[in-house]
Amino acid sequence: MAFDNGARELTFWDEVIDTHPLTASSQALLPRVLTKLAARPESSCVVVLRSGRVVGVVTRQDLLKAIAQKPSWTKLRLAKVMSHPVITVAQSELSMVASLMQRFEQYQISHLPVLDTEETLVGVLEQKRLLLTSNDQSAEILIERQHQRAQLLAEITLKIRQSLQLKEILQTTVTEVQKLLNADRVLIYRVLPDGTGKATSEAVKDAYPAVLGMSFPEEVFPEDYQRLYAKGRVHAITNVHDPKSGLAECLVEFIEQWGIQSKLIVPIVHPLPPHESPMEEPVEKYLWGLLIAHQCDRPRRWSEFELELMQQLAAQIGIALSQGQTLEYLEERVKLRTTELTQANIALQQEIQDRKQIEAALRQSEEQIRLITNNLPVLIAYVDQQQCYRFNNQAYEYWLGQDPSRLYGQPISTVTEPSYYKTIQPHIEAALMGHQVTYESELTFEDGRCHSVSVSYIPHLEVVNTGEAQINGFFALITDISERKAIERMKDEFIAVVSHELRTPLTSLHGSLKLIATGRLGHLSDEGQQMLAVADESTDRLVRLVNSVLDLQRIESGEVTMDACTCNAADLVKQAAETIQTMAQQQDIHISTQLEPLSIWADPDYIVQTLTNLIGNAIKFSAPSQTIHLSLQTDETEYSGSANRSYSPGAALFCVQDSGQGIPADKLASIFERFQQVDSSDSRKKGGTGLGLTICRKIVEQHGGTIWAESQLGVGSRFYFTVPLSRDRVYALR
Amino acid sequence: MKNTMTSKLILVIDDEEPIQKVVGLSLKMEADWQIICASSGQAGIHLAEEHQPDAILLDVMMPEIDGIATFERLSNNLQTQGIPVILLTAKTGTAEKRLFQKVGVTGVITKPFDPLTLASQMAKLLQWRL
Numbered sequence: 001m002a003f004d005n006g007a008r009e010l011t012f013w014d015e016v017i018d019t020h021p022l023t024a025s026s027q028a029l030l031p032r033v034l035t036k037l038a039a040r041p042e043s044s045c046v047v048v049l050r051s052g053r054v055v056g057v058v059t060r061q062d063l064l065k066a067i068a069q070k071p072s073w074t075k076l077r078l079a080k081v082m083s084h085p086v087i088t089v090a091q092s093e094l095s096m097v098a099s100l101m102q103r104f105e106q107y108q109i110s111h112l113p114v115l116d117t118e119e120t121l122v123g124v125l126e127q128k129r130l131l132l133t134s135n136d137q138s139a140e141i142l143i144e145r146q147h148q149r150a151q152l153l154a155e156i157t158l159k160i161r162q163s164l165q166l167k168e169i170l171q172t173t174v175t176e177v178q179k180l181l182n183a184d185r186v187l188i189y190r191v192l193p194d195g196t197g198k199a200t201s202e203a204v205k206d207a208y209p210a211v212l213g214m215s216f217p218e219e220v221f222p223e224d225y226q227r228l229y230a231k232g233r234v235h236a237i238t239n240v241h242d243p244k245s246g247l248a249e250c251l252v253e254f255i256e257q258w259g260i261q262s263k264l265i266v267p268i269v270h271p272l273p274p275h276e277s278p279m280e281e282p283v284e285k286y287l288w289g290l291l292i293a294h295q296c297d298r299p300r301r302w303s304e305f306e307l308e309l310m311q312q313l314a315a316q317i318g319i320a321l322s323q324g325q326t327l328e329y330l331e332e333r334v335k336l337r338t339t340e341l342t343q344a345n346i347a348l349q350q351e352i353q354d355r356k357q358i359e360a361a362l363r364q365s366e367e368q369i370r371l372i373t374n375n376l377p378v379l380i381a382y383v384d385q386q387q388c389y390r391f392n393n394q395a396y397e398y399w400l401g402q403d404p405s406r407l408y409g410q411p412i413s414t415v416t417e418p419s420y421y422k423t424i425q426p427h428i429e430a431a432l433m434g435h436q437v438t439y440e441s442e443l444t445f446e447d448g449r450c451h452s453v454s455v456s457y458i459p460h461l462e463v464v465n466t467g468e469a470q471i472n473g474f475f476a477l478i479t480d481i482s483e484r485k486a487i488e489r490m491k492d493e494f495i496a497v498v499s500h501e502l503r504t505p506l507t508s509l510h511g512s513l514k515l516i517a518t519g520r521l522g523h524l525s526d527e528g529q530q531m532l533a534v535a536d537e538s539t540d541r542l543v544r545l546v547n548s549v550l551d552l553q554r555i556e557s558g559e560v561t562m563d564a565c566t567c568n569a570a571d572l573v574k575q576a577a578e579t580i581q582t583m584a585q586q587q588d589i590h591i592s593t594q595l596e597p598l599s600i601w602a603d604p605d606y607i608v609q610t611l612t613n614l615i616g617n618a619i620k621f622s623a624p625s626q627t628i629h630l631s632l633q634t635d636e637t638e639y640s641g642s643a644n645r646s647y648s649p650g651a652a653l654f655c656v657q658d659s660g661q662g663i664p665a666d667k668l669a670s671i672f673e674r675f676q677q678v679d680s681s682d683s684r685k686k687g688g689t690g691l692g693l694t695i696c697r698k699i700v701e702q703h704g705g706t707i708w709a710e711s712q713l714g715v716g717s718r719f720y721f722t723v724p725l726s727r728d729r730v731y732a733l734r
Numbered sequence: 735m736k737n738t739m740t741s742k743l744i745l746v747i748d749d750e751e752p753i754q755k756v757v758g759l760s761l762k763m764e765a766d767w768q769i770i771c772a773s774s775g776q777a778g779i780h781l782a783e784e785h786q787p788d789a790i791l792l793d794v795m796m797p798e799i800d801g802i803a804t805f806e807r808l809s810n811n812l813q814t815q816g817i818p819v820i821l822l823t824a825k826t827g828t829a830e831k832r833l834f835q836k837v838g839v840t841g842v843i844t845k846p847f848d849p850l851t852l853a854s855q856m857a858k859l860l861q862w863r864l
Binding site: 499503505507508518520563605 | 847
């Protein structure tokens with residue numbers, strides 16, 4: 001480096017200027033820069049360059065501060081910690097020492113990069129070296145204090161950063177400040193919400209009494225003072241006994257007990273705790289406490305440096321308080337949240353437990369259902385609206401060889417023979433319309449045999465929000481009735497055979513008795529004739545009984561089918577009346593008719609049989625010369641006697657009315673059951689079999705009609721039955 | 735068809751001997767008709783071929799060849815197809831009566847019959863005058 005200002009000047013500036021300053025890129029990481037500094041202990045700063053131009057200066061103190069304040073300093077680049085914009089000095093200005101000193105003071109800097117006319121760095125002028133070289137003692141003190149302040153601040157900041165424990169921070173502060181200021185006592189005075197106060201941290205020389213832990217009344221620190229300090233007031237009292245100090249006499253007396261002669265008070269303020277802060281900015285600050293320094297051995301004038309130091313430390317304590325309170329707040333939140341989470345966890349555990357219990361109950365329930373459904377000798381299924389299987393019990397596997405898991409979700413139409421599906425389709429559709437369906441069918445089982453089955457479809461109705469019933473599907477129950485059917489067939493065959501075998505000897509017996517009764521085979525005594533008549537009548541009755549049993553068996557077994565056709569109902573009534581006319585005449589009974597010309601859909605032979613049976617009964621239970629009324633009308637005709645009965649619209653209503661002894665009310669419902677005569681002696685007396693009305697009911701029911709009786713004791717009975725009208729309901733008599 | 739009141743020859747085909755006797759006595763007493771009896775369908779067909787009766791009273795339920803099968807054989811037999819046949823049956827159901835009429839018999843008389851009116855019932859069905 002060359003200077004143009006003469007030999008003396010050259011010597012001076014050689015001493016003052018570091019002509020080989022440490023330089024580094026603005027993008028250099030801090031650890032690398034520290035390494036460089038460590039290698040050059042005489043260098044007190046690093047000049048930061050970007051593209052060869054000076055852009056900043058970083059001192060050792062700057063680096064120390066950054067390390068203390070930034071936990072992630074190892075990743076920091078120089079650009080983040082350098083002083084910027086940089087203050088420089090031209091090489092040509094170096095002759096004016098006073099001007100340079102002023103520049104250091106003005107910008108509160110310690111280093112000035114020296115640039116040549118090309119703006120190239122030629123060295124670094126350090127304030128400290130300039131002052132030392134110019135033998136200025138006050139400057140040396142100033143430098144030393146600046147250094148101490150920076151050092152202390154950095155150390156305390158580092159300690160604050162290292163600890164979140166407020167008590168430790170406060171103690172460190174008072175201890176360090178006491179040492180630095182060489183004060184007799186330094187303490188933290190905590191201002192409590194009720195206006196009183198307490199010394200919470202203290203560093204005091206042994207010669208003086210401690211105030212730590214002492215509480216002070218509100219009067220010591222009135223509210224007016226509190227407000228002033230909250231606004232940032234700093235109060236330095238050189239001599240408490242000096243009337244100019246402005247301290248009240250009583251207060252001076254009060255503080256004398258601790259030997260205080262001089263004191264320096266700076267406020268510690270910080271934002272309100274997070275949970276107390278209003279959401280709106282600016283955040284209100286409040287007076288948390290005071291940082292106080294006491295001098296007890298003498299009055300003391302507190303320097304600007306000391307004031308600034310105390311203020312900066314109070315600010316650091318404020319930050320620490322915020323951090324501590326934030327931590328406290330966070331810890332509270334964490335605690336609260338932990339409690340909430342613990343409770344939630346307990347609730348969750350309970351819920352899990354409940355769910356497990358429910359699941360276990362459901363599993364048990366399902367197992368029981370499966371146990372029951374899989375062991376019942378029936379096919380059980382659930383079919384949805386789309387006719388798809390949603391459940392099949394194990395019997396599907398055993399009986400039909402169909403795996404329930406494979407049937408799941410399959411439409412019935414795809415897992416059954418098309419011809420079979422065609423036969424059951426109407427029943428399925430009826431069930432999905434909400435009708436309960438029962439029918440008999442035949443199914444080929446896995447063993448290849450055809451089994452008779454009884455099938456029931458029960459609609460699954462669910463009441464929805466609107467209150468209406470919605471059909472979700474239906475339950476299907478299929479029972480193997482092959483054995484029952486076989487037994488029924490055996491029974492039918494047995495009855496048929498027995499009846500026939502009975503009838504054959506009866507025919508011979510009946511014929512023989514009739515022939516003997518003619519007397520043409522020889523005459524009998526009167527008693528003989530009477531006995532013969534008894535035998536003849538009994539034989540007749542036996543024949544009728546056998547005939548009725550056969551009739552009933554045929555109808556019930558389905559062996560007989562009603563061969564329905566359109567027929568004239570009035571003709572059928574007349575035909576029945578004619579058939580029974582002989583019997584009526586023998587009993588001196590009159591038959592009257594009142595017939596509407598109606599066309600019905602029925603098997604004429606069976607309707608005549610029903611009518612004949614009912615008229616025959618009416619004759620049997622009528623007294624001589626009485627009249628039996630036969631009527632035929634449509635369902636629209638008002639009929640007061642049938643008010644408590646209903647018959648389907650579109651039906652013909654037949655009525656056989658007699659004026660006989662009548663039927664007790666409690667017998668009216670049961671007379672259509674087998675062998676349920678009003679009085680069994682009547683049956684024998686009247687030659688009935690006890691099966692006639694049962695046969696009538698079966699015939700009417702097979703026509704889709706209804707049969708019932710109304711009666712009044714001593715007045716007579718009315719037997720009604722309905723048969724569906726044909727489409728052309730009024731028979732075209734014309 | 736013989737429809738005058740000369741003495742008739744009636745063939746009774748029934749496996750029950752008591753029935754044969756009652757029918758025989760009844761027809762003899764009431765109408766003075768002559769009776770020949772067979773106890774099976776096959777025997778009845780032979781007797782019909784041999785004696786050419788005026789009418790046949792044929793039981794329905796018989797072992798081996800039942801009444802309906804016997805009637806079909808008689809109908810298909812040139813020697814016997816002209817002989818009127820009346821079924822005598824214990825089967826009295828409406829459906830059965832319809833079946834018997836359908837096969838083409840002259841009439842059906844149900845068991846047990848009234849021996850005093852059997853001849854007149856037959857005469858009515860055969861359109862004979864007693």
